[in-house]
Amino acid sequence: xxxxxxxxxxxxxxxxxxxxxxxxxxxxxxxxxxxxxxxxxxxxxxxxxxxxxxxxxxxxxxxxxxxxxxxxxxxxxxxxxxxxxxxxxxxxxxxxxxxxxxxxxxxxxxxxxxxxxxxxxxxxxxxxxxxxxxxxxxxxxxxxxxxxxxxxxxxxxxxxxxxxxxxxxxxxxxx
Amino acid sequence: xxxxxxxxxxxxxxxxxxxxxxxxxxxxxxxxxxxxxxxxxxxxxxxxxxxxxxxxxxxxxxxxxxxxxxxxxxxxxxxxxxxxxxxxxxxxxxxxxxxxxxxxxxxxxxxxxxxxxxxxxxxxxxxxxxxxxxxxxxxxxxxxxxxxxxxxxxxxxxxxxxxxxxxxxxxxxxxxxxxxxxxxxxxxxxxxxxxxxxxxxxxxxxxxxxxxxxxxxxxxxxxxxxxxxxxxxxxxxxxxxxxxxxxxxxxxxxxxxxxxxxxxxxxxxxxxxxxxxxxxxxxxxxxxxxxxxxxxxxxxxxxxxxxxxxxxxxxxxxxxxxxxxxxxxxxxxxxxxxxxxxxxxxxxxxxxxxxxxxxxxxxxxxxxxxxxxxxxxxxxxxxxxxxxxxxxxxxxxxxxxxxxxxxxxxxxxxxxxxxxxxxxxxxxxxxxxxxxxxxxxxxxxxxxxxxxxxxxxxxxxxxxxxxxxxxxxxxxxxxxxxxxxxxxxxxxxxxxxxxxxxxxxxxxxxxxxxxxxxxxxxxxxxxxxxxxxxxxxxxxxxxxxxxxxxxxxxxxxxxxxxxxxxxxxxxxxxxxxxxxxxxxxxxxxxxxxxxxxxxxxxxxxxxxxxxxxxxxxxxxxxxxxxxxxxxxxxxxx
Numbered sequence: 001x002x003x004x005x006x007x008x009x010x011x012x013x014x015x016x017x018x019x020x021x022x023x024x025x026x027x028x029x030x031x032x033x034x035x036x037x038x039x040x041x042x043x044x045x046x047x048x049x050x051x052x053x054x055x056x057x058x059x060x061x062x063x064x065x066x067x068x069x070x071x072x073x074x075x076x077x078x079x080x081x082x083x084x085x086x087x088x089x090x091x092x093x094x095x096x097x098x099x100x101x102x103x104x105x106x107x108x109x110x111x112x113x114x115x116x117x118x119x120x121x122x123x124x125x126x127x128x129x130x131x132x133x134x135x136x137x138x139x140x141x142x143x144x145x146x147x148x149x150x151x152x153x154x155x156x157x158x159x160x161x162x163x164x165x166x167x168x169x170x171x172x173x174x175x
Numbered sequence: 176x177x178x179x180x181x182x183x184x185x186x187x188x189x190x191x192x193x194x195x196x197x198x199x200x201x202x203x204x205x206x207x208x209x210x211x212x213x214x215x216x217x218x219x220x221x222x223x224x225x226x227x228x229x230x231x232x233x234x235x236x237x238x239x240x241x242x243x244x245x246x247x248x249x250x251x252x253x254x255x256x257x258x259x260x261x262x263x264x265x266x267x268x269x270x271x272x273x274x275x276x277x278x279x280x281x282x283x284x285x286x287x288x289x290x291x292x293x294x295x296x297x298x299x300x301x302x303x304x305x306x307x308x309x310x311x312x313x314x315x316x317x318x319x320x321x322x323x324x325x326x327x328x329x330x331x332x333x334x335x336x337x338x339x340x341x342x343x344x345x346x347x348x349x350x351x352x353x354x355x356x357x358x359x360x361x362x363x364x365x366x367x368x369x370x371x372x373x374x375x376x377x378x379x380x381x382x383x384x385x386x387x388x389x390x391x392x393x394x395x396x397x398x399x400x401x402x403x404x405x406x407x408x409x410x411x412x413x414x415x416x417x418x419x420x421x422x423x424x425x426x427x428x429x430x431x432x433x434x435x436x437x438x439x440x441x442x443x444x445x446x447x448x449x450x451x452x453x454x455x456x457x458x459x460x461x462x463x464x465x466x467x468x469x470x471x472x473x474x475x476x477x478x479x480x481x482x483x484x485x486x487x488x489x490x491x492x493x494x495x496x497x498x499x500x501x502x503x504x505x506x507x508x509x510x511x512x513x514x515x516x517x518x519x520x521x522x523x524x525x526x527x528x529x530x531x532x533x534x535x536x537x538x539x540x541x542x543x544x545x546x547x548x549x550x551x552x553x554x555x556x557x558x559x560x561x562x563x564x565x566x567x568x569x570x571x572x573x574x575x576x577x578x579x580x581x582x583x584x585x586x587x588x589x590x591x592x593x594x595x596x597x598x599x600x601x602x603x604x605x606x607x608x609x610x611x612x613x614x615x616x617x618x619x620x621x622x623x624x625x626x627x628x629x630x631x632x633x634x635x636x637x638x639x640x641x642x643x644x645x646x647x648x649x650x651x652x653x654x655x656x657x658x659x660x661x662x663x664x665x666x667x668x669x670x671x672x673x674x675x676x677x678x679x680x681x682x683x684x685x686x687x688x689x690x691x692x693x694x695x696x697x698x699x700x701x702x703x704x705x706x707x708x709x710x711x712x713x714x715x716x717x718x719x720x721x722x723x724x725x726x727x728x729x730x731x732x733x734x735x736x737x738x739x740x741x742x743x744x745x746x747x748x749x750x751x752x753x754x755x756x757x758x759x760x761x762x763x764x765x766x767x768x769x770x771x772x773x774x775x776x777x778x779x780x781x782x783x784x785x786x787x788x789x790x791x792x793x794x795x796x797x798x799x800x801x802x803x804x805x806x807x808x809x810x811x812x
Contacts, residue, residue, distance in 0.1 A: 040224075041224055041227075042222055042224055042229060043229075044220055044222055044229070044231050045231065046218055046219070046220045046231045046232065046233040047233055047234060048216060048217060048218040048233035048234055048235075048236050049236070050216065050236045050238065052238075061236055061238045062236075064238060065239070065241075066238065066239045066240060066241035066377070067214065067238050067239070067240060067241060068240070068241045068243050068377060068378075069207040069208055069240065069243050069277055073214070073238070075216060075218075075236075077218040077220075077233065079220055079231075085224045086224065086225075087222035087223075087224070087229070088222060088223050088224060088225055089221070089222055089223050090220065090221075090222040091220060091221045091222070092218060092219070092220045093218065093219045093220070093221075094216075094218050095216055095217065095218070097214045097215055097216045098208075098212075098214070098215075099208035099212045099214045099240060100208070100214060159222075160222065174208060174214065174240060175206070175207055175208045
């Protein structure tokens with residue numbers, strides 16, 4: 001039997017689509033202040049750039065032949081959400097490359113972010129501790145020097161929305 | 176799955192990781208990243224959409240570490256942990272040369288000692304890199320990044336280096352830079368460089384400098400002081416005190432004292448009379464020597480030989496070492512015999528010996544200067560003059576009352592023509608005596624001469640040179656002094672007495688000469704020089720008659736003869752009575768009667784000539800002070 005599309009049903013289909021759309025809006029409205037589609041996905045692109053301070057100038061590492069022990073390298077991690085969904089619990093980890101050491105208090109995130117450090121690449125803490133043997137033979141837990149950090153992690157409070165960018169930077173010194 | 180670790184496990188994990196991290200950190204804190212090391216970095220991100228977790232990784236950035244030269248020399252402004260002493264050889268000034276670059280480089284040292292300099296009283300002997308001495312070709316050593324070389328500069332300290340002065344050694348000659356390290360290499364006009372040789376580093380060749388100082392201290396310095404009394408009485412002890420000190424800064428090892436006994440030729444030697452007071456214990460542990468080099472040990476003072484002992488040696492109580500600043504006093508006696516010639520004082524020296532930190536035997540002699548000066552003790556001088564007749568200075572006077580002060584030398588002054596006793600001389604009479612002075616005091620001496628008793632109106636002179644020159648001898652005072660007379664020696668002298676005109680003959684005229692010691696004016700001795708004027712036989716004639724001396728009476732003539740000398744014997748005395756000589760006329764107016772007789776002289780007689788006009792005695796010998804008579808009788812015609 002031939003299905004007859006009752007032309008009078010087209011407006012009903014439109015209403016259903018509209019209803020769904022509005023429902024989505026409501027869902028979005030419940031989840032946050034921004035509108036998103038329930039099937040939206042985040043897609044963050046991370047770019048790493050490095051520069052070196054030399055002779056009162058800042059030179060890109062791309063354009064530098066070599067760096068010397070003692071020189072300060074400035075790392076910038078640029079994140080951009082190219083997806084259509086929020087990137088929630090966004091965290092960025094920067095490494096302290098072998099041959100360099102972290103410069104204390106040099107980690108600068110854009111926006112509100114928690115900065116933590118790791119000595120082993122697994123455990124992160126705002127103040128990593130190490131066990132230090134005292135003169136009397138006892139063991140005391142003391143803050144680890146910044147030069148021991150292996151990684152620095154930035155954790156943002158807010159999601160990285162689509163088309164949004166975030167930067168985080170930190171400095172290391174060539175040993 | 177329990178995603179959370181227990182607290183204990185967490186702590187353990189932290190401990191294990193931290194321990195490893197501490198170790199790793201301590202290593203990585205000193206090492207640069209090696210040249211050519213690629214520095215690679217990537218970033219990562221995590222996120223979710225609320226349901227699904229996502230991750231992202233960045234691009235990788237790579238940059239290479241450049242070649243960097245670097246050199247450091249330590250210490251800078253360092254100080255040796257010990258002082259150095261003058262004359263010390265091969266003092267090690269040790270430096271560490273570090274390759275502070277990030278690649279294996281060659282460090283170069285100049286020929287011989289040129290890479291180092293020294294200030295102060297010292298010279299560089301040689302430089303060793305490790306155990307290799309830098310020779311005329313210099314020295315190069317390959318050193319890995321962070322590696323080190325031990326470089327030792329061996330320095331000889333001058334023997335005249337002053338205490339408290341500084342010896343400073345520089346390795347390298349960099350004149351700027353932090354700690355004078357790691358500056359651009361530049362070969363100066365007078366280079367003393369230590370530098371890297373690789374030319375491919377971005378900062379070129381580098382040089383550095385280190386410096387290390389040492390303070391000069393005095394090594395052990397012996398210093399001995401000997402004290403003793405300024406005078407000593409013959410026959411008693413001199414008490415000496417030797418203070419032995421180490422006035423240096425280091426120990427004087429095996430210190431010992433050598434006492435040189437101030438001897439004179441035997442038998443008047445000084446002798447060692449033993450250690451005294453708190454040093455008494457040394458009397459059982461000392462040595463003696465005749466020559467100061469071969470020693471004989473003794474354990475008892477009683478065993479010390481009576482001769483051949485010229486040196487005494489004793490180890491100090493502080494042996495085996497006398498520390499810097501410490502002293503030890505040794506006291507002992509030396510006996511001065513009663514017959515010691517006090518002409519010269521007793522001069523004593525001692526020498527303190529020991530070994531310094533360089534193993535050198537060092538010494539100090541008491542007194543000042545390198546040869547020392549003696550401690551002087553004067554032996555009390557005691558005078559002992561004897562003055563007497565020629566060759567008999569110790570003669571005593573005649574008779575039971577004789578002593579060395581009334582010994583007498585008699586000389587006759589013959590008057591021509593002979594005159595009767597009591598006749599005044601018509602001219603001065605000069606008589607010269609020879610006397611002998613002997614010095615029996617205990618030292619060379621001189622003597623003052625006086626003539627406390629002289630014949631009235633006479634002058635007395637003395638000559639000490641056989642009559643060459645004469646000086647008047649005063650009755651007192653110290654204006655006339657003899658030449659020096661050694662101990663036990665004699666001096667012949669002449670005394671010239673001039674009796675004035677009008678002196679009565681037939682008498683003895685005494686001059687007393689007194690010699691007084693200048694060393695000891697409480698000692699003097701006298702002698703008498705006596706002039707027997709007109710000979711020493713007096714004749715006195717007397718006559719007596721039995722009654723009135725008329726014709727027919729017997730007249731007795733008595734001739735009394737007297738020897739008024741105290742020492743001379745009149746020998747060959749012949750008395751002659753000539754009845755017709757001179758104013759005599761008894762040969763004409765008398766006739767011999769009776770028998771002539773002689774008394775006072777045993778065996779003497781008298782006899783007439785044929786005509787009985789001349790009576791002659793036999794030859795007689797009349798002893799000093801002796802007398803007699805010759806009597807004969809004549810009848811008056």
